[in-house]
Amino acid sequence: MARLDIKGANLIKGVHFEGLRVIGNPEEYARKYYSEGADEILYMDAVASLYGRSKLPEIVAKTAHNIFIPMTVGGGIRSVDDVRDLLQAGADKVAINTAAVRSPKLISEVAKKYGSQCIVLSIEAKKQGKDHWEVYTDCGREHSNLDVLAWAKKGVDLGAGEILLTSIDMEGTRKGYDIELTKMVSDSVSIPVIASGGMGKPTDLVDVVQNGQADAVAMADILHYGRYSIAEIRKTALESNIKVRKFE
Amino acid sequence: MNKIKVAVIDYGIGNLLSVCKIFEFCGAKVSLTNKSNSIFDADRVVLPGVGAFADGMKELKARDLDSILLDLASRNTPLLGICLGMQMLLDESEEFGLTKGLGLIPGRVVPVPNVSTDGNPHKIPHIGWNELIPSESKSNWSGSVMQDIEKGETAYFVHSFMARTDNPDNRLADCNYGGIRIAATICRNNIIGCQFHPEKSGEVGLRIIKRFLN
Numbered sequence: 001m002a003r004l005d006i007k008g009a010n011l012i013k014g015v016h017f018e019g020l021r022v023i024g025n026p027e028e029y030a031r032k033y034y035s036e037g038a039d040e041i042l043y044m045d046a047v048a049s050l051y052g053r054s055k056l057p058e059i060v061a062k063t064a065h066n067i068f069i070p071m072t073v074g075g076g077i078r079s080v081d082d083v084r085d086l087l088q089a090g091a092d093k094v095a096i097n098t099a100a101v102r103s104p105k106l107i108s109e110v111a112k113k114y115g116s117q118c119i120v121l122s123i124e125a126k127k128q129g130k131d132h133w134e135v136y137t138d139c140g141r142e143h144s145n146l147d148v149l150a151w152a153k154k155g156v157d158l159g160a161g162e163i164l165l166t167s168i169d170m171e172g173t174r175k176g177y178d179i180e181l182t183k184m185v186s187d188s189v190s191i192p193v194i195a196s197g198g199m200g201k202p203t204d205l206v207d208v209v210q211n212g213q214a215d216a217v218a219m220a221d222i223l224h225y226g227r228y229s230i231a232e233i234r235k236t237a238l239e240s241n242i243k244v245r246k247f248e
Numbered sequence: 249m250n251k252i253k254v255a256v257i258d259y260g261i262g263n264l265l266s267v268c269k270i271f272e273f274c275g276a277k278v279s280l281t282n283k284s285n286s287i288f289d290a291d292r293v294v295l296p297g298v299g300a301f302a303d304g305m306k307e308l309k310a311r312d313l314d315s316i317l318l319d320l321a322s323r324n325t326p327l328l329g330i331c332l333g334m335q336m337l338l339d340e341s342e343e344f345g346l347t348k349g350l351g352l353i354p355g356r357v358v359p360v361p362n363v364s365t366d367g368n369p370h371k372i373p374h375i376g377w378n379e380l381i382p383s384e385s386k387s388n389w390s391g392s393v394m395q396d397i398e399k400g401e402t403a404y405f406v407h408s409f410m411a412r413t414d415n416p417d418n419r420l421a422d423c424n425y426g427g428i429r430i431a432a433t434i435c436r437n438n439i440i441g442c443q444f445h446p447e448k449s450g451e452v453g454l455r456i457i458k459r460f461l462n
Binding site: 034037039064065066068069070087088090092114115116117118161162190191192215216243244245246247 | 262263265266269270273298299300362369371372373375376377378379400401402404406407445447448449450451453454
């Protein structure tokens with residue numbers, strides 16, 4: 001799953017969600033990853049939840065044109081109306097973090113209106129001690145005092161269809177995924193968990209799927225900086241019997 | 249040459265944009281509609297859908313679309329059901345109690361077991377890319393909507409319930425989820441159903457849609 005973090009109209013990337021650098025035009029990168037055989041596209045607006053209205057629907061509409069794989073969009077979604085705008089622009093699923101923490105019923109409202117398959121609970125997790133992670137909001141900036149595991153379980157009860165689990169500690173480090181965090185959440189919920197944050201090399205994906213029980217894996221700068229191609233990563237995954245999209 | 253006319257059934261459920269877009273991309277003239285005249289006027293009809301079976305049937309009936317679709321099936325217009333749209337083609341579903349479907353393909357919709365055949369629990373919904381394989385009754389897909397697909401190519405699934413057809417011959421393709429065979433494509437005369445989303449399955453989906461239009 002190719003993750004593209006966006007600020008304004010640009011594709012950006014940081015480390016631990018900070019020191020954001022501009023990489024390029026998100027539509028071009030999304031199209032490239034589609035044509036190279038990405039399983040899904042994940043668009044996250046890095047600053048929308050700070051400043052309110054975002055340009056996301058416009059960018060989504062441009063990107064969704066002639067891309068026939070699932071597209072998940074998150075960042076700055078505050079209401080069912082925001083969800084409707086993104087779906088009308090061509091998103092298939094929405095990922096919600098900050099607004100869900102502030103108002104958990106938003107998850108059930110979206111699930112009721114558009115189905116659970118449409119709503120991804122985005123959790124940004126920061127390690128606080130042994131076996132304890134705290135939920136952060138606003139792209140890793142704000143505490144919530146929520147425990148990650150308890151919040152993940154509540155998200156399932158509220159009707160989320162998937163969980164996007166980003167490790168703030170590993171994000172942008174290229175040192176591999178937070179295996180303990182991923183395994184803890186994935187083993188405790190009945191819905192699929194997407195691991196995010198830390199992919200440095202193709203075997204990191206194998207590690208988080210086999211040892212972290214991740215059901216899907218998001219990756220960003222490994223692709224943006226061209227350190228590995230989707231084809232190389234897919235080959236490593238297939239050799240380890242991990243189900244990915246086959247692509248010639 | 250005139251463009252082939254495709255009616256995508258709009259019954260007030262979910263997000264139908266991507267379904268319309270892939271048919272347009274494949275050269276069709278698409279109308280998103282619940283009006284009987286434009287449905288009967290179409291060369292191909294698509295019943296998309298996500299969400300719960302009972303809600304879907306309720307919305308179809310509220311617009312009289314159930315009887316329109318039954319009438320359409322008898323006129324031999326090719327009809328493609330996608331995901332929930334496929335499930336509603338069957339007789340009934342066990343989702344939240346027993347609910348009657350359209351009955352165009354004999355069979356029942358049942359939950360995807362949440363335990364794999366090796367006894368380990370696995371995730372529900374079944375979400376992601378999975379390989380298409382011929383069903384137990386088929387050796388190949390020639391002459392069908394799956395004709396241009398090679399065994400083992402992948403499609404995108406997202407669902408918690410699955411179709412069980414009474415007649416194994418109505419089952420074209422399966423996928424394997426934790427050892428459980430799930431019906432991926434079903435077919436009876438002019439009625440076709442895909443459990444996966446061709447509109448989200450990249451090149452594989454495009455080939456299926458083009459064959460359906462052909």
